[in-house]
Amino acid sequence: MFTTRGVRKLTNRPVHRSLYRRWRPQRFSEVIGQEETIQTLRNAVSASEISHAYLFAGERGIGKTTIARILARAVNCLDPAGGEPCNSCANCTAISNQRSLDVMEIDGASNRGIDHIRQLREGVNFAPADLRYKVYIIDEVHMLTNEAFNALLKTLEEPPPQVLFIFATTAPYKLPATIVSRCQAFDFKKIPPAKIEMRIKDICQQEGIAIEDAAVALLSRKADGALRDPLVMLEQATAFTQEGPIIVQDLLEMLGAVGPEFVASFFNALIKGDHQQVLLQIADLVERGKEIELFLGDLISFVRDMIVRDGEETEKVNLTVAQRIELCQGLLLLKxxxxxxxxxxxxxxxxxxxxxxxxxxxxxxxxxxxxxxTKGASESQNDEQRSQPNTPPLLPTPNEDGADKATPVRIAADDSFAKQWETIFKMIEQERISIAAFLSEGEPRLDKNRLQIAFDRKYSFHKESLERRENLQYLVGMVRRYLGSEIDVDIRFADGAIRRPSPTEDLQKKAELVCQVFAGKIVKEE
Ligand SMILES: [Zn+2]
Structure with a gap:
């Protein structure tokens, strides 16, 4: 089991520039990943066929700004070779030292208004001051306002010669199509873990940082396809580790993550149906201040690895492939x-x-x-198993009510709606506790053939969760089973505020309810 070691004293290692900045590639050939994009750009520079606008789309930390800066030098370099900047001529050094007025980096998030774009449009019409090309690098360009986009569009429609726009974005789908269609767009891809691992090892060797292979592997797995985060983590780890090489446990402590033993033991409790152990381990995570999201990510990787390695492990883990996939999907949604x-x-x-x-x-x-x-093989089940609620089909209909299910009672037509709803809710609570938990915040009302469930705006999470396809299908099925096949379900926000207890108070009650319901089931079985 994972144990916490004391946090060691920070070293006095002098840090002038961050590791990530020190090792930022200065030439296309030094960039890790994005090979196709780089080849296309180098060819364009070599042939002097530069577009007037490029769009770099992709997640953070995968090299968009780095490549934009190399490109800004390459198009202005006085002595380029093979599409690469020389990094030593007057133009290259002026750009590197941020002395040139012709290369501008604009953060779209903090300069998103029309005034900034107007200024930019005026500047665009002047010839470059000292370089061949004026280069505007606009980061997070999707953050610009509509007015700013319209102003920018006019410039892109009639681009002045010797001006190059490089737009970078993590959310290309938020850009107007009119802008995208006027750019040469590149999709930046996540960097494969093996390449990240090689890069980290290379940097460690050159920096004289001692690190275990397993720790490098962990860093590259946590990198999620980007190089910035693992290098920042590596730098923190060098300060965190006073003596000896950086080891996995140092990183786990820094990250607020748990070790593989913890994940394996949680998984075992889960597949054994040991709800007490599961709740205990979650409590342990919270008390030790671990990141729940990271833990879920580790658990998902664990299950995913089992699916991939299927065949080798079937003796040890008694889950069908379908169950493993369902488990993985459930955990992903939860995350x-x-x-x-x-x-x-x-x-x-x-x-x-x-x-x-x-x-x-x-x-x-x-x-x-x-x-x-297996589901559907209910004839082979004995009586004790038969009394347990099964996973219901997505769309239960009245004639599907087999003996293997808790037999629903058709509600008498003269029952008041409140009473009918109580019965339906109890059934859902037995079969699908999470749906009942979401439903409990809604205010149901039956209006002719329409069952309206209204949510206060502060319960938008509950509303959205209910609206997920599989949940909605189940709910509609249950409602039609009890109230009639002609009933439609309408989930919406309430117009006026509904009075409710505070969310935390309410959630606490719900957790107790969940524990009672599950504990009740287990006890009944023993
Ligand atoms: Zn140069």
Whole structure:
């Protein structure tokens, strides 16, 4: 099990420029990844066939700004070779030292208004002061306002000669099509982990940084296709580690991550249906201040690796491939939801227990791992298993109510709607606790053939979760099963505010409810 070591004293290692900046490539040939983009740009420079606008799209830290700066030098270099800047002529050094007025870097996020673009448009019409090309590098260009885009568009429609625009963006889909169509666009790709690993090893060797191979591998896995983050982490680790090489545990502590043993033990508890161990480990994560999102990421990688390595591990882990994929998908959705959540702990508790329930893992008991009867093979189930709720089909219809399911009672037509809803809600609570949790914040109202469920705006997360295709299909199925096949479900925001207890108070109650419901099921089985 992972243990926490004391944080060691920081060293007095002098740091003038960050590692990332020191090792920023100065030539196209030094860039890691983006080979096709670089080849195209080098060819364009060699042939003197420069477009007037380039668009670099891709995630942060994968080299957009680096390549833009190299390109700015390459088009202005007095002695270029093979499309590369020489980095030593007067033009190259003026650009590198930020002395030239002709190369401008603009941050689209902080200069997003029309005034900045107007200034830019006026400047564009003057010939370059000392270089061959005026180069405007606009980072995060998607942040510009509509007015600014319109002003920019006029410049792009009639581009002055000797002006080069390089736009960089992490969100190309937010750009107007009229802008994109006037640029030569490049999709920057994530850098493969093996290349990141090689680069880190290379830098460590040249910087004299001692680091374990396993730690380099961890850094490159956490890099998620970008080079900036692992180099920043590496630099922090050199300050964090006082003596000896940087080891995996140093990095885990820095990252707020847990070790592989923790992930493996959580996974084992999950597939055994051991809800107590699962809740205990989540509590442990929170108490030790670990990042829940990182942990979920590690857990997803763990399950994913099992899917990929299928065949070697089937003896040890008794999950079908379909179950592994379902588990992976459930965890991915949970990780997405986490970013929008007020209370991550409760969301993870509800989410993981919900996944265990949907995979039917609670029927396994808390000790032995036995094979699950496959869905639909209900004839072979014995009576005890039959009393457990099964995962329902996406769209249950009245004639699908087999004996293997908790038999629904058709609600009498004269029952008041409130009573009918109570029954439906209880059924959903038994079968799909997470959907019940989302539903509990909604205000249901039946109007002729329309069931309206209204949410206060502060519960937009609950509303959106219910609107996810698989959840909505299930809900519509349940509603039609009990209220009639002609009923439509309408999920919306309430016009007026609905009075509710505070979110935290409410979430706490829900967590208790979840624990009770799941504990209840396990007890019944023993
Ligand atoms: Zn040069």
């Amino acid at each position: 997405q939801d986490l970013m929008r959540s007020i209370d991550q702990r409760i969301l993870v508790e509800v989410g993981v227990l919900g996944i265990m329930n949907e995979l039917g893992l609670f029927t396994r008991g808390s000790d032995a791992i036995t094979d699950l009867p």
